[in-house]
Amino acid sequence: MHYPIDKKLVVAVASSALFDLSESHRIYIEQGVDRYREYQEKNIDKTLCKGVAFPFIKRLLNLNEVFVEEQPVEVVLLSRNSPETGLRVFRSIQHYGLNITRAGFFSGSSPYSYLPAFNASLFLSADEADVLAACSSGYAAGRVLDSKMEDGDAGDELRIAFDFDGVIACDEAEKVYQEEGMEAFHISESTNADKPLRPGLLASLFAGIAALQQMESERITQDARYKRILKTYIVTARNAPAHERLINTLKSWGVDVDVAFFLGGIEKSRVLDFMHPHIFFDDQMGHLSSLRNIPAVHIPIGIVNTK
Numbered sequence: 001m002h003y004p005i006d007k008k009l010v011v012a013v014a015s016s017a018l019f020d021l022s023e024s025h026r027i028y029i030e031q032g033v034d035r036y037r038e039y040q041e042k043n044i045d046k047t048l049c050k051g052v053a054f055p056f057i058k059r060l061l062n063l064n065e066v067f068v069e070e071q072p073v074e075v076v077l078l079s080r081n082s083p084e085t086g087l088r089v090f091r092s093i094q095h096y097g098l099n100i101t102r103a104g105f106f107s108g109s110s111p112y113s114y115l116p117a118f119n120a121s122l123f124l125s126a127d128e129a130d131v132l133a134a135c136s137s138g139y140a141a142g143r144v145l146d147s148k149m150e151d152g153d154a155g156d157e158l159r160i161a162f163d164f165d166g167v168i169a170c171d172e173a174e175k176v177y178q179e180e181g182m183e184a185f186h187i188s189e190s191t192n193a194d195k196p197l198r199p200g201l202l203a204s205l206f207a208g209i210a211a212l213q214q215m216e217s218e219r220i221t222q223d224a225r226y227k228r229i230l231k232t233y234i235v236t237a238r239n240a241p242a243h244e245r246l247i248n249t250l251k252s253w254g255v256d257v258d259v260a261f262f263l264g265g266i267e268k269s270r271v272l273d274f275m276h277p278h279i280f281f282d283d284q285m286g287h288l289s290s291l292r293n294i295p296a297v298h299i300p301i302g303i304v305n306t307k
Contacts, residue, residue, distance in 0.1 A: 008119075010073075011122045012075075012122065013078070013125075014111070019051040024039065041084075048089065048092040055278040056278045057075055059229070062229065063230075072215065073212070075099075076100070077100055078106070078123065080107075082108075113137070116139075123142075135299065141201075142202075142298060144296070145296045147295050160233070161279070161280040162235070163234075163280075167201070167282060167283050168199075168202055172198065173189060174304060193244040193245045194248055206232075234260040235261045235282075238263075239262045239264025240264075272291060279297060281297045
């Protein structure tokens, strides 16, 4: 079957991001691979609990039910499990009705080097080493952090929140702040307000989501009763006058965002707790560690992670 990967938004997800594998991982670490295999075989029909990325993946896949002909979204499972021990994961996928049919099982090896084969705009995993290796190789990847959030929302709306510097855009401006301070940062951003920043690791994902939103806009012109699924947010520590460069950067890329918060040092949790995003991407653990019940993803690259 032909797979037009160049026309889809592709997200690769590890089983550790999609499901809660904490018990399985504990057995693997404490008792070894043989006992782990026995455990998975014994529990093959026991459905795994939902993981941090589950609400995001489920709602993203719902777009294929709206755009039936185009099928614009593809989710690929990339797992460190062997094909044998991965059977439980696929049975859990089927149990929840997720339309995930393509997978790679790597029997303990890291799967990140295969991301280009699937044209993936994002790789989500709970394995810190895998994510760091992927980011260091220039691939868009994020580590999901522990969260107790339950996806109890009614409807299909998918709320995706992003930090800006070091995530959507490069960390050029962040470097000025980290090395020279806030005053130098504001001077630099005011001077370069009309100079777009270079894309960051998640720029392709952001553009892909914007393309899906454009499809929704076109659907509304055909059917005024259509209710949008996707809603995007930027939650940044920038404030005026540094807001102009952000806006001009997005404009130069030809992409829009639904809502932007320029917080200027206010804790991001104050708006995220009201927003209830289904996923939030940030490159600074200082912003993420204070979050409670928010599905958070750390992008472990750039100056804030190397200092």
